[in-house]
Amino acid sequence: MATGPMDLGPTSRAVADNLRRLREARGLSLRALSADLKRRGHNLSADALNKIENGRTPEAGAEPAKNVRRIDVDDLTALAAALGVNPNALLLPHQGSGSITLTGMGHVDATIVWAWAEGRRPLTVPEGDDGTTNADFQRYARPLGIRRYDRSPASRAAHFEDSGGRGYYQLRDGKLHEVSTGEPVEFDQHGNHDD
DSSP states (O other), X not given: OOXXXXXXXXXXXXXXXXXXXXXXXXXXXXXXHHHHHHHTTOOOOHHHHHHHHTTSOOOTTOOOOSSOOOOOHXXXXXXXXXXXXXXXXXXXXXXXXXXXXXXXXXXXXXXXXXXXXXXXXXXXOOTTOOSHHHHHXXXXXXXXXXXXXXXXXXXXXXXXXXXXXXXXXXXXXXXXXXXXXXOBOOBOTTSOXXX
16 A cells, blocks of 8 residues: 555556446445445455545546555455456456557557457467467466367367367268267267267
């Protein structure tokens, strides 16, 4: 915690902006939000919440606010839960188009940033990429079972590997065939097949 001006980056400012926006949209006072957090087992006083909000993006010509508090990841998670949003709704500027200033990246297209934050795509893809960047992103960013592979050969290979060489099928001659063996997949009267 600090009592003087604090140099905050774009993500800290976005959190402060979004905290104020969401708290007010929910019709919550600082005290009410603090009380809700306490009921959830996370103590964050009204004064601490106010100091976080003091980190908002200053208006043109305004001096940076004093009595600013940084937020930690436990605070962020508890606030997102209390406000009924995902953590991205606090972390990223509330805009769906144009350019977003992202810590560590500078200016990035807003639609790309949101897709990245939602785990749908990597933040950057090298020119001429064969799909490996997305396959690696899915493998390392998302747990098995919720990865979102695309149709590139690299993603198909990653999906095939994730499934242990099973579970990836293609339609040939009107029948499904398992890619790993080429064998037709047989279904019972209930639409189930042997795994």
